[in-house]
Amino acid sequence: MTKPKKTPRPKAETPKGFRDYFGSEVTHRAEMLSKIAAVYHRYGFDALESSGVETVEALGKFLPDVDRPNEGVFAWQEDADSDKPGDWLALRYDLTAPLARVYAQHQNDLPKPYRRYAMGPVWRNEKPGPGRFRQFYQCDADTVGAPSVAADAEICAMLADCLEEVGIDRGDYVVRVNNRKVLNGVMEVAGLAGEDKEAERGIVLRAIDKLDRLGPDGVRALLGEGRKDESGDFTKGAGLDDTQAEVVMGFMDAKRSTGAETVARLRELVDGSTIGAQGVDELELIADLLSAGGYGPDRIVTDPSVVRGLGYYTGPVYEAELTFDIQDEKGRTRNFGSVAGGGRYDDLVKRFTGQEVPATGVSIGVDRLLAALDAKGRLDKTADGPVVVTVMDKARMADYQTMVAELRQAGIRAEVYLGNPKNFGNQLKYADKRGSPVAVIEGGDEHEKGVVQIKDLILGAKLAENASLEEWKDRPSQYEVPRDQLIAKVREILDLHS
């Protein structure tokens, strides 16, 4: 290895928009992914793991949910500096584009329908912002090659199961279902069906997609003449007249107290449109299938106000929302909102093969879900630091090693202090920093007597905080026990605090 000489020291920083995850941040996510994987597996989905790198050609140079194509990915050319530059490669921006490539590449070997789940990091070359990172986890399940909306229904049920499995109680979430075909019907009724109306339909779709951000008035403006935003930029509208615009607005507003009423209202709205009627039928069928499986409106509802992704999906669209309030960083109460979404998209592999293959799938935002569990106090924050065997006499390291080996063999997380043992205070500070429940001490005196000192650090911390309280007075936080009772005593203390 050549040592860099006389070069300025490199900056020890993550690239902008990236971050490190420590300890329980990693393990909480791993546990969540493992629970979700178990549900996906129980529903019959098989694991797939593709690599983080794809050819730009296979990936498609666009993100589905940004306005600018050709942007948003980290890309580089193979052997860029050589005589024969190679393919352009890029980091995957989601797990759906690789699924399309995998299905097209391996379709002769895959079962049909192909039901796969995938979980892993994806990368977005976007401007980083607060809480917005350029690498994050996705956790998807998709069914490829199943035209039946039974596939959509089951993904909604699975989504509900996943949320409950990771610790969101029933009643604290709702899965909302909508259907792009109903919107198509609405557009037909609003007179936007023709070939020549593609531009207007595009504007309507984009406007609806912005409902969360712009509110009904903003969307209404975009359906009409257009809208000037805060910066003064003007976005041209779809040019619908009032009657037309009201049909579209009515669609988003069609939610009624019961699913049956909502469906009835939607039927009215799309009256006369074949595709619209088909969309309403599908919504009804999905509700029936879910109800047959025991998934009623306490968990999954028909809701035309779900608009996110309607521009991307071709049939049913679903979204899981957490319904409890949390305090935001400014102390304001707000609704937690969406943690997962998905829908049906029938052109998954068409880019590769020319065939239309129906597909439907869901993506769970694990990082948001973790934030939600954290806000609800549902993440296990119990300190699980290791038992620390302190080093009183460096020459007796072998004895300490024996103790720690015994502890580990008993399944107890433990370590010998491996820093410089000179300053005993540093050893206890280390144990504190690690959140250690117990410190084991065996100096020369103890060794001669055949005993060890066992310090209950959790109780010790409580005593330090509440030193004046009567109830603590007679409770020792340090015990001397015979060496051969080391494991038993440590176990006793751990059990006390668990």
Added chain:
Amino acid sequence: MTKPKKTPRPKAETPKGFRDYFGSEVTHRAEMLSKIAAVYHRYGFDALESSGVETVEALGKFLPDVDRPNEGVFAWQEDADSDKPGDWLALRYDLTAPLARVYAQHQNDLPKPYRRYAMGPVWRNEKPGPGRFRQFYQCDADTVGAPSVAADAEICAMLADCLEEVGIDRGDYVVRVNNRKVLNGVMEVAGLAGEDKEAERGIVLRAIDKLDRLGPDGVRALLGEGRKDESGDFTKGAGLDDTQAEVVMGFMDAKRSTGAETVARLRELVDGSTIGAQGVDELELIADLLSAGGYGPDRIVTDPSVVRGLGYYTGPVYEAELTFDIQDEKGRTRNFGSVAGGGRYDDLVKRFTGQEVPATGVSIGVDRLLAALDAKGRLDKTADGPVVVTVMDKARMADYQTMVAELRQAGIRAEVYLGNPKNFGNQLKYADKRGSPVAVIEGGDEHEKGVVQIKDLILGAKLAENASLEEWKDRPSQYEVPRDQLIAKVREILDLHS
């Protein structure tokens, strides 16, 4: 989403040197990582997950184990096409370089010593070859800031525990320990100590590192005048005379039947060298500490023939080797070889901070370890396909959905057939392709009678293979049971085959 029009279809292929992992390939690895993480955790290591992307500056533009610096990573420049191009970014090539960056960046917040484990993909921009991929998993544990070789000893013990935990029996592996300081002593004795001998020491280190590939004769040639390889290329040697070369060769050959004899032989070899004696002392201490923890030479041995990484590490070096034979792709019996390695490197964060911080760590090659378990027949290959509820009557999808919901609620992996149900044969073919143990059938007749047909597909496959055997004659592979006994009967069949 803009639809690509009239563009040629993209090729559905992974980039060269990348691959997809399906089903049990993914879950076996996930299980192994989870088992190893549990051992690392029990030893007191905390999880760390850094992102796949680092600045080239932080990463250092080199791989430790290739001859060519500035190569081997996938890199790109931020905003390369803009007026203000940004930092060069790259995919991490291992988990140690990011650890160095993390430690330098967060050192004020981290406990000292900092003990972390990390697992995840790394990327190498190398020429792909058979079985050689440009993305693969690493699974590391390192202790940063612990000068004591007790840290090295415990990593060797942990490595042994990890191997047993994932299914390698005691006796089927050995952890070998060597020490760079002993080699330094050997070089001193061979007269290669001076400042002016740095070039020769480098050649010796690189020569020794190639022992596996070149054999003793090749290394001996490189210690002397040099070596001509098969292609005729000549590599200049270190120019040692016979006496000098024999000292170095003697080092690699110093292994004796017992650790004490090996240590004695090494002491002879480094006689007169302070650093060499210190290295031998460390080897002895490591053996003592391990022995105190119950890790004897049946698991961990002192072995100077471990040469891999000696050029990179600065103190103890360790390697885990599987000792059983396997058949290679050409049917030849060979030793499985190395599955993990590591050692002490004291310049981890020096690049960033100027400080020397002692560190020691191990990296387990999970993909090789999986291959080893596979070769030993230790991977669970039991088909775990879902129970398939077939669709006899599309209009009764809700009934099938109810069945599958019941099965899943009973913890049984199950799905409704979601393809086109027209051809019943295709449904059974699908179940076969998925490795389904059971198919559930409920046509109109069954529905009227309140029964379901339950097909034992595993037994059915056996019957088809052994149709002539007497013993199978009277065993049905299909059962008609009342609808309310669906779960019980499916469970009974699953239990039979588990």
